[in-house]
Amino acid sequence: QVQLVESGGGLVQAGGSLRLSCAASGSIFTINAMGWYRQAPGKQRELVAAITSGGSTNYADSVKGRFTISRDNAKNTVYLQMSSLKPEDTAVYFCNADVTTAQAMGLIRGGYWGQGTQVTVSS
Numbered sequence: 001q002v003q004l005v006e007s008g009g010g011l012v013q014a015g016g017s018l019r020l021s022c023a024a025s026g027s028i029f030t031i032n033a034m035g036w037y038r039q040a041p042g043k044q045r046e047l048v049a050a051i052t053s054g055g056s057t058n059y060a061d062s063v064k065g066r067f068t069i070s071r072d073n074a075k076n077t078v079y080l081q082m083s084s085l086k087p088e089d090t091a092v093y094f095c096n097a098d099v100t101t102a103q104a105m106g107l108i109r110g111g112y113w114g115q116g117t118q119v120t121v122s123s
Helices: none
Strands: 002-007 010-013 018-026 028-039 046-051 057-059 067-072 077-082 091-103 106-113 117-122
Touching: 002 091, 002 106, 018 028, 018 091, 018 117, 028 067, 028 077, 046 067, 046 077, 057 067, 077 091
Parallel strands: 010 117
Antiparallel strands: 002 018, 018 077, 028 046, 028 091, 046 057, 067 077, 091 106, 091 117
């Protein structure tokens, strides 16, 4: 019904930057909030940043001032610009979207996840 495809992960040195992208496709009526989560080995998945359809943003304290979330509603895409990266930012980053889809029975709202993209920050 809805597919989220992430890109932009990779290996970077501490202090460097990366930009993640996540494009949504499928039977989309409207996309509500979108966000980025991350999961490091042995740790729980945690919220990194989120953005509403109106552009309001929310960040984890650990990334405030270093990461910026944005979205292009025309392209159904959310971005995460990551700067001043630290080794502790190393994790698999997942895109999440709260999407209303158009189904035969009407409009249905649900949450969707991308497959994840690895971000590794070397010291």
